[in-house]
Amino acid sequence: MLCGGVGAARFMRALAGVHHATDTTAVINTGDDNSLYRLAISPDIDTVTYTLASAIDLDRGWGLSGESWRAMDALNRYAKVMPSGSAAAPTWFSLGDQDLATHLYRTSRLAEGASLTKVTAEIAAAWGLEQRLLPMSDEAVSTMVTLRDEGVEVPFQEYFVKCHHQVAVAGLRFQGASEAQLTGPARSALIDSEVVVIAPSNPLVSIGPIRALPEVDKLLGRRRDSVVAISPIVGGVALKGPADRMMLELGHEPSAAGVARLYASIAATLVIDPVDEALVPAIEATGMRAIVTPSVMSDIEIGQQLARRVLAAGRE
Amino acid sequence: MLCGGVGAARFMRALAGVHHATDTTAVINTGDDNSLYRLAISPDIDTVTYTLASAIDLDRGWGLSGESWRAMDALNRYAKVMPSGSAAAPTWFSLGDQDLATHLYRTSRLAEGASLTKVTAEIAAAWGLEQRLLPMSDEAVSTMVTLRDEGVEVPFQEYFVKCHHQVAVAGLRFQGASEAQLTGPARSALIDSEVVVIAPSNPLVSIGPIRALPEVDKLLGRRRDSVVAISPIVGGVALKGPADRMMLELGHEPSAAGVARLYASIAATLVIDPVDEALVPAIEATGMRAIVTPSVMSDIEIGQQLARRVLAAGRE
Numbered sequence: 001m002l003c004g005g006v007g008a009a010r011f012m013r014a015l016a017g018v019h020h021a022t023d024t025t026a027v028i029n030t031g032d033d034n035s036l037y038r039l040a041i042s043p044d045i046d047t048v049t050y051t052l053a054s055a056i057d058l059d060r061g062w063g064l065s066g067e068s069w070r071a072m073d074a075l076n077r078y079a080k081v082m083p084s085g086s087a088a089a090p091t092w093f094s095l096g097d098q099d100l101a102t103h104l105y106r107t108s109r110l111a112e113g114a115s116l117t118k119v120t121a122e123i124a125a126a127w128g129l130e131q132r133l134l135p136m137s138d139e140a141v142s143t144m145v146t147l148r149d150e151g152v153e154v155p156f157q158e159y160f161v162k163c164h165h166q167v168a169v170a171g172l173r174f175q176g177a178s179e180a181q182l183t184g185p186a187r188s189a190l191i192d193s194e195v196v197v198i199a200p201s202n203p204l205v206s207i208g209p210i211r212a213l214p215e216v217d218k219l220l221g222r223r224r225d226s227v228v229a230i231s232p233i234v235g236g237v238a239l240k241g242p243a244d245r246m247m248l249e250l251g252h253e254p255s256a257a258g259v260a261r262l263y264a265s266i267a268a269t270l271v272i273d274p275v276d277e278a279l280v281p282a283i284e285a286t287g288m289r290a291i292v293t294p295s296v297m298s299d300i301e302i303g304q305q306l307a308r309r310v311l312a313a314g315r316e
Numbered sequence: 317m318l319c320g321g322v323g324a325a326r327f328m329r330a331l332a333g334v335h336h337a338t339d340t341t342a343v344i345n346t347g348d349d350n351s352l353y354r355l356a357i358s359p360d361i362d363t364v365t366y367t368l369a370s371a372i373d374l375d376r377g378w379g380l381s382g383e384s385w386r387a388m389d390a391l392n393r394y395a396k397v398m399p400s401g402s403a404a405a406p407t408w409f410s411l412g413d414q415d416l417a418t419h420l421y422r423t424s425r426l427a428e429g430a431s432l433t434k435v436t437a438e439i440a441a442a443w444g445l446e447q448r449l450l451p452m453s454d455e456a457v458s459t460m461v462t463l464r465d466e467g468v469e470v471p472f473q474e475y476f477v478k479c480h481h482q483v484a485v486a487g488l489r490f491q492g493a494s495e496a497q498l499t500g501p502a503r504s505a506l507i508d509s510e511v512v513v514i515a516p517s518n519p520l521v522s523i524g525p526i527r528a529l530p531e532v533d534k535l536l537g538r539r540r541d542s543v544v545a546i547s548p549i550v551g552g553v554a555l556k557g558p559a560d561r562m563m564l565e566l567g568h569e570p571s572a573a574g575v576a577r578l579y580a581s582i583a584a585t586l587v588i589d590p591v592d593e594a595l596v597p598a599i600e601a602t603g604m605r606a607i608v609t610p611s612v613m614s615d616i617e618i619g620q621q622l623a624r625r626v627l628a629a630g631r632e
Contacts, residue, residue: 037420038354038427070384074417081442088424097413101390104353108404111354126397 001197003028004206005044006061006240007232008199009051012131014303016052019311021130025189027182029201030116030135031143031174031209034157036093039103040110043157044206045120045135046102053127061240067096092162117183134189136210139180143209146171148249156205165242169249172204177212190219195314196267198229200295202243203262204250211266220266227267228314230306231256234296235275256290257282264288269313271295271306289313317513319344320522321360322377322556323548324515325367328447330619332368335627337446341505343498345517346432346451347459347490347525350473352409355419356426359473360522361436361451362418369443377556383412408478433499450505452526455496459525462487464565472521481558485565488520493528506535511630512583514545516611518559519578520566527582536582543583544630546622547572550612551591572606573598580604585629587611587622605629 001008001015003026012026029044043062050056050064057065072094079089095103102123109119115138124133143156148168159165182190190196201207211217220227236255238244244254252258256272257279263270264286272279273295283290291313297303317328319342328342345360359378366372366380373381388410395405411419418439425435431454440449459472463479464486475481498506506512517523527533536543552571554560560570568574572588573595579586580602588595589611599606607629613619 037424039420068384068386068413070413071387071416071420074414075421077442078417078421078439081438082421082425083430083438086425086428086430088428088430089421097384097386097416098390100387100413100416101394104355104387105391105394105398105405108353109402112402112404114399114402114404122397122399123394126393 001026001199002201002207002210003044003048003199004201005029005032005047006051007201008044008206009048009056010297010303011197011199011230011307012048013051014297014300015307015311016131017300017304018307022132025132025134025185025193027134027136027186027189027210028120029206029209030137031141031177031205031212032156032160033140033142034155036090036095038107039095039100040107041095041103042106042116042120042135045123045133046099048133049120049124049127049129052124052129052131055127063094063096064098067098069094070097071095071100090162093157115183117185132185132189134183134186136182136186137180137213138183139176141177141180141209141212142175143205144173144175145169145205146173160242165246169246172208172250174209174212177209178214180213182213182216187215187219190216191223194226195311196220196223196227197310197314198227198263198267200230200232200239202232202238202241202246203259204243204246204252217266224266225268226314228269228271228310229259229263229267230271230295230310231259231273231276233259234273239296255279257286260286260288260290271310271313317342317515318517318523318526319360319364319515320517321345321348321363322367323517324360324522325364325372326613326619327513327515327546327623328364329367330613330616331623332447333616333620334623338448341448341450341501341509343450343452343502343505343526344436345522345525346453347457347493347521347528348472348476349456349458350471352406352411354423355411355416356423357411357419358422358432358436358451361439361449362415364449365436365440365443365445368440368445368447371443379410379412380414383414385410386413387411387416406478409473431499433501448501448505450499450502452498452502453496453529454499455492457493457496457525457528458491459521460489460491461485461521462489476558481562485562488524488566490525490528493525494530496529498529498532503531503535506532507539510542511627512536512539512543513626513630514543514579514583516546516548516555518548518554518557518562519575520559520562520568533582540582541584542630544585544587544626545575545579545583546587546611546626547575547589547592549575550589555612571595571598573602576602576604576606587626587629
């Protein structure tokens with residue numbers, strides 16, 4: 001699977017009910033990774049990890065359930081004396097006390113010279129996961145967002161968290177992507193897996209950074225018939241996050257048909273919800289086959305049914 | 317004041333009752349500073365800060381009162397999967413959730429290019445302190461301890477915390493001290509202050525690193541008459557920590573007289589407790605004057621009386 005955060009994590013959890021976890025590999029976006037307090041933070045990897053471990057906070061949609069915020073509360077004391085121009089206590093980005101442990105461990109291991117691939121596997125093992133979770137790259141790729149009204153380019157998390165993704169976007173850039181490499185295990189997974197699933201994640205900022213790495217589109221294009229994408233846009237709106245507005249702002253139709261146009265060169269099949277059945281001709285016009293099945297994973301049964309259809313489509 | 321951690325902090329708190337806080341400057345040992353999880357940790361600065369803010373945990377002797385340990389508890393999950401040879405989750409060193417905020421802020425500010433002097437002042441201001449707290453240097457100095465039985469040299473915190481300072485010491489080295497500089501404000505304080513007090517801290521590993529910086533002994537020697545040291549050894553034992561054993565192991569007499577021999581070249585006066593009155597001749601033989609007054613700060617009244625005597629001695 002090519003994965004972003006929440007949507008990918010939910011699909012993977014459903015998939016675990018119909019396919020061996022040990023035969024499942026996630027290649028996860030790291031374009032959102034950032035460094036605060038010199039800690040290495042990997043939001044999408046953590047969302048997938050915590051979700052598969054049933055430890056995610058479902059209401060908040062990120063971080064751990066039963067979390068406490070003592071460190072962040074204590075940071076407010078320092079935020080008040082922080083000189084103007086300093087961003088040393090960025091109170092717009094909350095790290096829970098338990099979540100901090102993940103970042104502390106990752107940071108220490110990276111400083112010891114371990115690769116992000118290695119550390120991600122260790123953290124997944126610590127949570128008892130059997131799926132193979134892989135960062136897309138061990139090298140830094142930073143998704144940069146140009147804000148339309150301000151005309152400035154900011155790192156993704158600043159757009160997403162600080163601005164609550166409420167501002168219009170005028171451009172995207174994946175800094176470092178053309179020099180970075182897909183990891184060896186991720187490359188093997190994209191070549192050797194029976195089926196590649198593109199998760200119902202934001203096509204531009206979640207799947208986009210993975211595709212911006214050298215070779216990825218070429219590798220997928222070569223095996224296009226067994227690549228199945230799940231549309232994250234249902235009835236013209238994103239199930240989660242700003243994918244619909246962002247697509248519109250960047251010149252893409254915010255619909256399953258718009259998603260098809262983005263994926264047609266790398267995936268033969270697009271799975272869409274019955275609410276979008278009228279878009280089948282538009283999707284087929286891109287060269288993709290459309291499979292219509294409930295794709296809003298409101299309960300585990302729908303999720304597992306979706307997972308079965310996706311796997312079957314990739315095997316056909 | 318030349319300061320280590322606990323003893324220095326307690327004396328400074330007493331001093332605040334008899335002398336304007338705004339006219340008090342602490343030059344604090346940073347030889348114990350270490351980096352865990354890439355966080356910049358300054359144990360002695362924090363002990364002085366938290367103590368003066370009445371926020372220290374008095375029972376534990378370090379860290380904040382009312383502290384929680386959620387991040388450290390969560391780290392245990394990762395400690396279990398940590399590959400052998402890794403020290404990424406060093407569970408021997410506990411950082412409380414609120415205390416983490418101090419390290420996160422310091423780390424961020426240093427990464428922004430602020431000096432440790434500047435950050436220390438900001439943190440002191442955040443706690444409402446009026447005393448001027450200065451790190452001895454803005455450059456890294458690392459106190460290294462050679463363990464006698466193992467024959468290996470380890471950073472101070474590993475000796476102090478991991479080994480609970482229960483192992484014998486065969487040597488001390490202040491790595492980086494000869495290339496590091498006393499900060500400008502610390503230098504001015506040592507020259508211009510009416511009185512310099514050497515706090516009742518470990519002479520070897522708390523005051524030692526400060527003295528290992530270029531110029532310090534020379535600056536103090538020039539104004540020796542107004543430098544007053546308080547013996548941290550009372551009745552042959554350290555009030556706190558391993559100073560007595562460490563002095564013995566490193567060839568110094570573990571007594572107020574042994575302290576006098578260490579300080580005679582830089583301080584004219586040594587303040588000792590009545591229990592050590594018999595040592596007055598031995599102290600005077602070093603060329604120091606001995607002042608006998610209760611120096612075990614078991615209550616605030618004794619501490620303030622001690623502070624008055626120390627100031628008076630320095631002004632004579």
